[in-house]
Amino acid sequence: MDWNEVLREVCVLECTGSPIEVTGVQYDSRRVVRGDAFIAMRGGSADGNRYIDAVIAQGAVAVVTDSRDAYAKLRREHPEVAAALVERGRRALAEVSSAVMGHPQKKLALSGVTGTNGKTTTAFLLEAMLRSVGRWCVLIGTIETHIGDEIRVSPHTTPESRDVLALFADGVRVGASEAVMEMSSHALEQERVWGLPVEVAIFTNLTQDHLDYHGTMEGYFAAKARLFDGVGAPPPRVAVINTDDVYGERLAAGIERSQVVRYGMEGKGDFVAQDVRMRAGETRFRMVTPHGVVEMRSPLTGRVNVYNLLGASAAAWARGLTLDEIARGAEAGTQVPGRFEVVPSTNDVTVVVDYAHTDDALRNLISLARELVKERGGRVITLFGCGGDRDRTKRPRMGTAAGEGSDLVVLTSDNPRSEEPMAIIEEALAGVKETGTKCIVEEDRAEAIEIAIRAARAGDIVLIAGKGHEKVQILKGGTVPFDDVAVASSVLKEIA
Ligand SMILES: CC(=O)N[C@H]1[C@@H](OP(=O)(O)OP(=O)(O)OC[C@H]2O[C@@H](n3ccc(=O)[nH]c3=O)[C@H](O)[C@@H]2O)O[C@H](CO)[C@@H](O)[C@@H]1O[C@H](C)C(=O)N[C@@H](C)C(=O)N[C@H](CCC(=O)O)C(=O)O
Ligand SMILES: Nc1ncnc2c1ncn2[C@@H]1O[C@H](COP(=O)(O)OP(=O)(O)OP(=O)(O)O)[C@@H](O)[C@H]1O
Numbered sequence: 273m274d275w276n277e278v279l280r281e282v283c284v285l286e287c288t289g290s291p292i293e294v295t296g297v298q299y300d301s302r303r304v305v306r307g308d309a310f311i312a313m314r315g316g317s318a319d320g321n322r323y324i325d326a327v328i329a330q331g332a333v334a335v336v337t338d339s340r341d342a343y344a345k346l347r348r349e350h351p352e353v354a355a356a357l358v359e360r361g362r363r364a365l366a367e368v369s370s371a372v373m374g375h376p377q378k379k380l381a382l383s384g385v386t387g388t389n390g391k392t393t394t395a396f397l398l399e400a401m402l403r404s405v406g407r408w409c410v411l412i413g414t415i416e417t418h419i420g421d422e423i424r425v426s427p428h429t430t431p432e433s434r435d436v437l438a439l440f441a442d443g444v445r446v447g448a449s450e451a452v453m454e455m456s457s458h459a460l461e462q463e464r465v466w467g468l469p470v471e472v473a474i475f476t477n478l479t480q481d482h483l484d485y486h487g488t489m490e491g492y493f494a495a496k497a498r499l500f501d502g503v504g505a506p507p508p509r510v511a512v513i514n515t516d517d518v519y520g521e522r523l524a525a526g527i528e529r530s531q532v533v534r535y536g537m538e539g540k541g542d543f544v545a546q547d548v549r550m551r552a553g554e555t556r557f558r559m560v561t562p563h564g565v566v567e568m569r570s571p572l573t574g575r576v577n578v579y580n581l582l583g584a585s586a587a588a589w590a591r592g593l594t595l596d597e598i599a600r601g602a603e604a605g606t607q608v609p610g611r612f613e614v615v616p617s618t619n620d621v622t623v624v625v626d627y628a629h630t631d632d633a634l635r636n637l638i639s640l641a642r643e644l645v646k647e648r649g650g651r652v653i654t655l656f657g658c659g660g661d662r663d664r665t666k667r668p669r670m671g672t673a674a675g676e677g678s679d680l681v682v683l684t685s686d687n688p689r690s691e692e693p694m695a696i697i698e699e700a701l702a703g704v705k706e707t708g709t710k711c712i713v714e715e716d717r718a719e720a721i722e723i724a725i726r727a728a729r730a731g732d733i734v735l736i737a738g739k740g741h742e743k744v745q746i747l748k749g750g751t752v753p754f755d756d757v758a759v760a761s762s763v764l765k766e767i768a
């Protein structure tokens with residue numbers, strides 16, 4: 273595409289260079305090939321401007337930067353390359369990518385999901401509902417990316433705008449008409465979603481996480497709330513909000529330019545669940561809405577999934593589905609990998625792998641487990657760890673949450689990343705100790721899983737929390753394959 277045409281759509285402060293053709297866009301020097309435009313972005317650990325010489329050597333024909341120094345150097349040393357100076361690199365990345373890729377975001381109806389917990393599950397459910405009426409979707413989120421029937425690995429929950437737009441373009445090529453995307457607080461803050469026209473925005477809840485990045489709960493809330501203002505795009509047409517959540521209620525009260533649809537279980541919303549009946553592998557409830565009442569049935573387990581079903585249903589309604597279609601789609605929504613996933617076994621111990629990695633999620637998970645073992649008089653054994661290079665203040669809180677509801681806690685590692693595993697464990701242990709619950713510490717996660725399962729008696733439930741679908745353990749020395757379900761499964765076979 274003609275570079276001057278591209279620049280017409282970008283907020284440019286200054287530019288130089290003769291007309292050229294660009295064939296692609298990259299923000300990571302390692303991915304640049306001949307004919308690309310490179311957008312240099314300054315980040316927390318690297319500076320794209322440092323790679324400008326390298327990308328030119330690799331064949332980049334245009335370079336965009338928000339650094340005046342880098343721009344001046346470019347003009348001096350590489351006059352043959354088209355250069356543009358912009359206010360903000362990430363915004364330019366979205367604008368350039370959109371122009372080069374032919375604005376794929378305009379060809380899809382986009383639903384965006386944000387909140388601390390439940391984004392992945394809600395997105396999967398909404399996709400299932402849309403698919404059940406024959407609409408082809410692009411799904412972007414933590415576990416995997418779907419382009420219609422094709423499944424790809426997700427490097428991030430919410431990728432950079434360039435990658436989102438490339439996935440949208442692939443979706444359009446295979447006939448997708450809808451996109452469903454998780455929008456993490458990191459992505460909203462960094463404007464990875466700049467210029468995406470969100471049709472329906474969903475807010476699931478807000479509880480403590482990621483304070484290492486956002487500083488305070490107010491900062492974290494402000495990042496999530498940006499989805500509802502529109503990030504380089506108009507506000508969403510419909511805002512679907514869990515108003516049982518205090519932050520959700522605050523958010524809803526401040527919205528003026530979108531249609532607000534409230535959901536919850538406490539009777540005051542538009543989409544409300546009544547008469548909830550739950551057991552392992554099945555949840556039923558009556559969904560009362562301004563448009564009628566429908567019986568809902570889902571293979572997902574637990575109260576948190578009632579919320580996820582309500583949010584997805586309200587969004588599906590906003591996308592034009594009838595209540596009967598929504599109920600059929602909910603029934604078709606299958607197990608989300610690593611979310612209350614029961615490990616198959618012939619033992620009379622139930623082992624569940626779940627992605628709970630905040631104190632709120634742990635509390636919900638443990639109270640659900642407690643309800644399930646109540647009748648058979650079983651105990652709840654909870655295994656967890658806390659991520660390294662992530663919010664340290666949530667560690668003791670997670671410890672307390674695990675200790676309060678469980679009969680036995682097994683404390684271990686969960687992606688220590690650059691940190692010392694035992695130092696993370698100590699911080700979480702302080703929280704468990706406050707509760708007085710017995711706690712076994714075992715740094716090695718595979719050993720810890722074995723200890724937890726071997727400690728269980730008939731009728732008990734073992735919760736393996738924090739890693740869910742993840743297939744690796746990230747350690748200082750490198751990343752190694754690791755799969756909670758596979759490890760638990762082999763222990764269960766050994767003791768069968
Ligand atoms: C804190 C955070 O969000 N960091 C992300 C962010 O980093 P950054 O802006 O600091 O960028 P940087 O790594 O310093 O690099 C600056 C620029 O130099 C470029 N570069 C860098 C090296 C090189 O050799 N060549 C090169 O061109 C990079 O591509 C980038 O354009 O942008 C980078 C490029 O996209 C991401 O890789 C990086 O994710 C890091 C690894 C990360 O761990 N992110 C997590 C916290 C995250 O984003 N998580 C949320 C979900 C959280 C949840 O599930 O609750 C997510 O949306 O995935
Ligand atoms: N609506 C909810 N409210 C509270 N907790 C929930 C809810 N839905 C799921 N959970 C808990 O949170 C865990 C993660 O769920 P899910 O993956 O759907 O959330 P997420 O917001 O996508 O998380 P992440 O930000 O890490 O990608 C689940 O395994 C479960 O323990």
Ligand SMILES: N[C@H](CCC[C@H](N)C(=O)O)C(=O)O
Nearest residue numbers: 629658659662686687738739
């Ligand atoms: N995607 C989230 C949750 C990861 C959960 C846990 N497994 C961890 O590594 O902390 C994050 O990157 O913070």
Ligand SMILES: [Mg+2]
Nearest residue numbers: 391392414454
């Ligand atoms: Mg997710």
